[in-house]
Amino acid sequence: MRRLALVLWVGAASLLVVIARAYGADPSLEDALRGLTSEDERAVDESAARIVASPNASSALPALEALCDERLRASPDGSLFYTDEKGQVRRAITGAVAAAPADAKAVEMNNALRRVVLPLVARLRLGSPDVNVRLAAASELAKRGGADGAPLLRAAFEREKDRGVRDAIAVALARMDLSSAERATKLEALEVLRKLGDGSLKADLAPLAQDSDAAVRGAALAALGSIEGRERVVSLVGDLVHGVSLASVLLFAALGLAITFGLMGVINMAHGEMLMIGAYTTYCVQLLFEKYAPGAFGAYLFVAVPLAFAVTTFVGIGLERAVIRHLYGRQLETLLATWGISLILIQTVRLVFGAQNVSVANPQWLAGGVEVAHGLVLPYSRIAVVVFVVVVALAVWALLSHTKLGLLVRAVTQNRAMAACLGVPTSRVDMWIFGLGCGIAGLGGVALSQLGNVGPELGQGYIIDSFMVVVLGGVGRLAGSVAAALGLGIINKLLEPFAGAVLGKIAILLLVILFIQRRPQGLFALKGRVET
Amino acid sequence: MGKTIVALAFCAALAALPGCEKNETKPAEPAASASGAAAAAPAPAKTDTGGPIKVGILHSLSGTMAISETSLKDVALMAIDEINAAGGVLGRKIEPIVVDPASNWPLFAEKARDLIQNQKVAVTFGCWTSVSRKSVLPVFEELNGLLFYPVQYEGEESSFNVFYTGAAPNQQAIPAVEYLMSKEGGGAKRFVLLGTDYVYPRTTNKILRYFLHSKGITDDDIMEKYTPFGHSDYQTIVAEMKKFSGGKRTAIISTINGDSNVPFYKELGNQGIKAEDPPVVAFSVGEEELRGIDTKPLVGHLAAWNYFMSIDNAENKSFIAKWRAYVKSKGLAGGDKRVTNDPMEATYIGIQMWAHAVEQAHSTDVDAVRQAVGYQKVKAPSGFEIQMDAANHHLHKPVFIGEIKSDGQFKVVWKTPGPIRAQAWSPFIPESAKKVADWTYPWACGNCTEPKFSPGGGVLAKAP
Numbered sequence: 001m002r003r004l005a006l007v008l009w010v011g012a013a014s015l016l017v018v019i020a021r022a023y024g025a026d027p028s029l030e031d032a033l034r035g036l037t038s039e040d041e042r043a044v045d046e047s048a049a050r051i052v053a054s055p056n057a058s059s060a061l062p063a064l065e066a067l068c069d070e071r072l073r074a075s076p077d078g079s080l081f082y083t084d085e086k087g088q089v090r091r092a093i094t095g096a097v098a099a100a101p102a103d104a105k106a107v108e109m110n111n112a113l114r115r116v117v118l119p120l121v122a123r124l125r126l127g128s129p130d131v132n133v134r135l136a137a138a139s140e141l142a143k144r145g146g147a148d149g150a151p152l153l154r155a156a157f158e159r160e161k162d163r164g165v166r167d168a169i170a171v172a173l174a175r176m177d178l179s180s181a182e183r184a185t186k187l188e189a190l191e192v193l194r195k196l197g198d199g200s201l202k203a204d205l206a207p208l209a210q211d212s213d214a215a216v217r218g219a220a221l222a223a224l225g226s227i228e229g230r231e232r233v234v235s236l237v238g239d240l241v242h243g244v245s246l247a248s249v250l251l252f253a254a255l256g257l258a259i260t261f262g263l264m265g266v267i268n269m270a271h272g273e274m275l276m277i278g279a280y281t282t283y284c285v286q287l288l289f290e291k292y293a294p295g296a297f298g299a300y301l302f303v304a305v306p307l308a309f310a311v312t313t314f315v316g317i318g319l320e321r322a323v324i325r326h327l328y329g330r331q332l333e334t335l336l337a338t339w340g341i342s343l344i345l346i347q348t349v350r351l352v353f354g355a356q357n358v359s360v361a362n363p364q365w366l367a368g369g370v371e372v373a374h375g376l377v378l379p380y381s382r383i384a385v386v387v388f389v390v391v392v393a394l395a396v397w398a399l400l401s402h403t404k405l406g407l408l409v410r411a412v413t414q415n416r417a418m419a420a421c422l423g424v425p426t427s428r429v430d431m432w433i434f435g436l437g438c439g440i441a442g443l444g445g446v447a448l449s450q451l452g453n454v455g456p457e458l459g460q461g462y463i464i465d466s467f468m469v470v471v472l473g474g475v476g477r478l479a480g481s482v483a484a485a486l487g488l489g490i491i492n493k494l495l496e497p498f499a500g501a502v503l504g505k506i507a508i509l510l511l512v513i514l515f516i517q518r519r520p521q522g523l524f525a526l527k528g529r530v531e532t
Numbered sequence: 533m534g535k536t537i538v539a540l541a542f543c544a545a546l547a548a549l550p551g552c553e554k555n556e557t558k559p560a561e562p563a564a565s566a567s568g569a570a571a572a573a574p575a576p577a578k579t580d581t582g583g584p585i586k587v588g589i590l591h592s593l594s595g596t597m598a599i600s601e602t603s604l605k606d607v608a609l610m611a612i613d614e615i616n617a618a619g620g621v622l623g624r625k626i627e628p629i630v631v632d633p634a635s636n637w638p639l640f641a642e643k644a645r646d647l648i649q650n651q652k653v654a655v656t657f658g659c660w661t662s663v664s665r666k667s668v669l670p671v672f673e674e675l676n677g678l679l680f681y682p683v684q685y686e687g688e689e690s691s692f693n694v695f696y697t698g699a700a701p702n703q704q705a706i707p708a709v710e711y712l713m714s715k716e717g718g719g720a721k722r723f724v725l726l727g728t729d730y731v732y733p734r735t736t737n738k739i740l741r742y743f744l745h746s747k748g749i750t751d752d753d754i755m756e757k758y759t760p761f762g763h764s765d766y767q768t769i770v771a772e773m774k775k776f777s778g779g780k781r782t783a784i785i786s787t788i789n790g791d792s793n794v795p796f797y798k799e800l801g802n803q804g805i806k807a808e809d810p811p812v813v814a815f816s817v818g819e820e821e822l823r824g825i826d827t828k829p830l831v832g833h834l835a836a837w838n839y840f841m842s843i844d845n846a847e848n849k850s851f852i853a854k855w856r857a858y859v860k861s862k863g864l865a866g867g868d869k870r871v872t873n874d875p876m877e878a879t880y881i882g883i884q885m886w887a888h889a890v891e892q893a894h895s896t897d898v899d900a901v902r903q904a905v906g907y908q909k910v911k912a913p914s915g916f917e918i919q920m921d922a923a924n925h926h927l928h929k930p931v932f933i934g935e936i937k938s939d940g941q942f943k944v945v946w947k948t949p950g951p952i953r954a955q956a957w958s959p960f961i962p963e964s965a966k967k968v969a970d971w972t973y974p975w976a977c978g979n980c981t982e983p984k985f986s987p988g989g990g991v992l993a994k995a996p
């Protein structure tokens with residue numbers, strides 16, 4: 001019944017178009033836009049074709065972009081409205097500022113429609129003044145554009161000045177030319193793809209590699225070979241980059257522990273919970289920004305970083321004063337006590353925030369990534385974490401080696417009795433340094449909240465890895481922790497493509513065990529006679 | 533797998549035999565007396581006492597699965613409250629006994645034994661992961677308990693003592709893959725099977741691989757990958773998936789379970805994998821899981837379920853309204869952000885079916901209730917009247933495929949015209965295709981290739 005009604009509706013609409021043509025009027029673009037939202041596939045395709053054919057197609061662009069972002073609304077009488085970037089409601093096509101009727105409904109988007117609309121938007125965007133927009137449009141057309149877009153692309157290629165965009169358009173054109181009947185065109189296209197093609201073209205090239213024409217076959221094989229060569233380089237570089245990124249996460253989780261366990265010798269099983277508290281602080285700051293300063297939402301991390309540091313330092317100092325200082329030198333008891341504290345902290349958080357994970361949104365400037373090569377995207381959030389951990393590690397190093405507190409800390413860790421004799425307030429130094437270790441874990445929590453889950457059990461997933469990094473690096477050595485994190489991260493990522501994530505993890509554990517067997521003191525051993 | 537379990541249960545039942553002689557067990561039907569496990573074990577609940585009927589709720593309230601299972605406990609208590617408010621069952625109130633197996637699989641079995649033997653519950657509603665179900669299964673079979681299991685799972689099982697109110701693979705995974713291969717689903721030619729490393733994803737992917745083979749897709753076009761529970765670094769896998777696609781239409785089928793989904797989807801968003809190509813279809817991501825995720829980068833990715841909160845009909849409206857009112861009156865954590873999802877609907881249906889069956893059987897005796905649960909019908913929030921299959925103990929369910937919207941809800945893009953019957957044993961796995969799950973006469977077994985009884989009344993085969 002519904003289908004019949006649709007067919008009738010489409011029929012009526014096309015009749016109207018015919019009438020409009022007969023009277024010399026431009027077929028309404030808005031009508032075609034409406035057609036896109038139809039549930040009938042053919043009507044959608046027809047409407048898309050009509051928009052492409054229209055000489056004023058570009059006036060439909062803002063509405064189409066709005067459709068992709070679900071900012072387009074339709075009133076019951078069929079007129080379309082969109083909300084532009086500034087929140088201004090405008091009429092589709094004309095762009096005139098208008099008030100949408102209250103009963104206007106948001107036009108829903110789905111994947112089938114996206115597959116029609118995105119190439120359409122890409123075509124219209126080829127004329128954009130922004131280089132990046134043109135580049136994205138050309139890549140989209142290279143992936144999905146139909147052959148009928150060729151003249152448009154050729155025109156764009158002629159007037160294009162930016163090299164990157166020219167290359168992308170050349171690839172899109174070459175892909176269309178692969179199915180050309182002309183042998184010369186085909187060979188030319190293959191040559192272009194050999195130079196510029198990427199992995200997404202392999203499926204198009206595969207049939208040509210079995211072509212009956214030897215020249216075409218050879219060119220196709222050459223193109224495939226050069227594409228695969230590029231892919232190998234990209235994936236090796238990718239593994240290294242991913243390794244560094246994993247290392248930064250490991251280091252963040254372990255850096256605080258390198259201080260509390262490494263320097264002070266406290267087996268702090270509640271270390272993971274400091275990460276968790278840091279992450280929950282980020283969550284709370286985010287909530288406050290959402291509520292009281294939605295305009296400055298992007299800046300919430302800058303508040304979350306010092307606050308998370310302060311909160312976890314405070315918790316750490318409290319912990320040290322209340323429990324840990326009574327247990328110095330009794331490692332097993334410390335282990336049990338901190339394990340109990342970790343359970344208490346987890347359950348407390350669960351009672352306050354619920355057992356569910358909470359959602360920490362990336363600020364806009366951390367979403368997405370930069371595409372270094374085809375298939376290798378560096379997400380901004382990962383880059384930020386790497387930079388952040390480098391800064392924090394340098395700060396910790398500077399603190400330990402260039403400040404008075406650092407001097408006292410090193411004195412206490414190397415020889416507590418002697419330091420005390422010389423008048424160092426060992427108890428207070430312990431308190432501050434434990435607080436610092438926890439505070440750094442809190443910073444780690446802020447970083448982790450940008451990458452993964454924030455839930456009561458967040459810390460549990462990192463505690464083993466943290467101990468592994470510290471032990472492997474050599475207890476008491478910051479540089480060791482850095483080297484161990486880097487080594488573990490990169491080896492893990494190099495293994496993962498061959499062995500899979502599960503086996504990779506097992507292999508890493510085995511390697512660590514073997515290494516510790518050979519070198520129980522870790523990568524960087526403390527020299528001298530003090531640490532016994 | 534199923535064979536071992538039945539064998540185990542049988543051994544356990546044999547061991548229990550001598551101790552059972554003084555129990556007066558009344559076999560309710562030939563099938564029951566035929567199954568050694570069922571007839572030999574004591575009936576846990578008596579019918580003639582006037583006190584409240586005890587009902588077990590066996591869901592993890594702490595540990596990794598607390599995230600998903602807590603809301604099942606809540607909705608079960610809501611359903612029980614609702615039944616009690618309407619006068620209870622057989623004029624008696626239902627008393628829920630909530631225990632916390634703490635995401636610890638062996639503890640599930642201990643708690644189940646405690647519920648049946650010491651608490652004498654008439655029925656238990658519980659479990660989420662397949663590994664927890666496999667852990668309690670021998671206990672329920674040994675003690676002749678009754679379990680309602682509310683979560684979609686990998687199939688390849690049918691127990692006399694379990695009613696499965698979640699989906700079997702043919703009610704979720706197979707239709708989803710068929711949709712992805714269709715034109716409107718994007719016409720996928722290559723498939724990435726990505727899952728967490730345990731029994732549910734591995735078995736589901738095995739079935740899917742056989743299914744894809746039957747559709748002419750070769751192993752070259754299938755990539756299978758597993759990650760450990762709680763994995764949080766998906767950089768390499770996402771990069772590999774991009775490379776694997778190589779320009780062919782690719783779809784990603786995710787059986788990632790638990791909170792690994794957040795880093796996975798975040799990585800997809802950051803690496804620019806768009807929903808229109810290739811889409812990810814997930815079998816373990818629902819409204820509740822999306823609550824912990826920033827959904828903007830996920831818009832358009834798919835999930836296949838038998839119920840979505842966004843389904844528009846009177847039953848669902850009243851279900852959601854009841855849930856909202858319950859959350860508010862009990863002051864549950866999460867407050868007005870709490871959502872309903874598929875396993876919650878399945879729990880709700882299961883409790884209603886059990887209550888109806890008790891009324892019909894005039895007894896809480898497990899054997900009598902089991903007879904009555906088959907053929908029970910409930911107007912479900914999914915908008916269909918759905919029925920319990922007396923033969924294989926699975927629910928007939930409709931299938932919906934939804935696209936994730938920016939508000940964390942799903943927009944239904946495809947659905948079956950009506951409920952479809954579960955296939956406990958997958959016809960696509962050669963060794964399972966022959967097996968029959970049928971607890972009615974003359975089959976009376978969940979895992980055999982020949983009926984146990986001849987139509988003349990004699991016993992054909994020994995118990996499996």
